Amino acid sequence: MRGPLSTPGRQAAAMAAGASVLAFVTVVAIPPFYDWFCKVTGYGGTTSVAAAAPGPVLDRVMTVRFDASRGEGMPWEFRPVVPEMEIRIGETGLAFFEAWNPTDKPVAGQATYNVAPDMVGGYFTKVACFCFELQVLQPGERVQMPVSFYIDPGLADDPDAQGVEAITLGYTFHLADLPAVQAATN
Structure with missing residues (x-):
């Protein structure tokens, strides 16, 4: 029987945490960087x-x-x-x-x-x-x-x-x- 800290449970928790971090970076960090990049290079x-x-x-x-x-x-x-x-x-x-x-x-x-x-x-x-x-x-x-x-x-x-x-x-x-x-x- 697997408990709450089983290997598949840990993997799912790690994947959920990774997805949360990726979502945060995508929403918070990337837009200002992209805006800066576009202003410096004229891209877009x-x-x-x-x-x-x-x-x-x-x-x-x-x-x-x-x-x-x-x-x-x-x-x-x-x-x-x-x-x-x-x-x-x-x-x-x-x-x-x-x-x-x-x-x-x-x-x-x-x-x-x-x-x-x-x-x-x-x-x-x-x-x-x-x-x-x-x-x-x-x-x-x-x-x-x-x-x-x-x-x-x-x-x-x-x-x-x-x-x-x-x-x-x-x-x-x-x-x-x-x-x-x-x-x-x-």
Whole structure:
């Protein structure tokens, strides 16, 4: 007769403990590492962040398209003010996205972003962006939110990017928890 500490029981307990550790690492440790990896390498179309454009502005012109979407449950209306613009590589661009809260309650949102094609994500650099901070819109509030960016001149030297003529900057707004101060008043 096998007791509670039998070999198969120990193996099952060890496997359960291992699965728990793996689940914890997958949920807690890997996403920040992946986010860091994407920001450093531009993998997955993740953009870079800088304080200002690098200096040289090239003659090569790129089309930058803007895309806006909403995550599940986000009640806002969200759109780019201008769907696309032409910009020279190295030149600082300024685009605006508009959000509107049609509800009768304050709603908080956080934007995630991506650049396509993926291979140019590391060359697309944001100087300032509404996506860096939580956004809270009051009932009926409509706002225009800026994003300042440039395309790094290093793109022109990348043989894999020679055929790229257009870049799409996409944002998805996700529903977020209201800050404690605003949640307490509602």
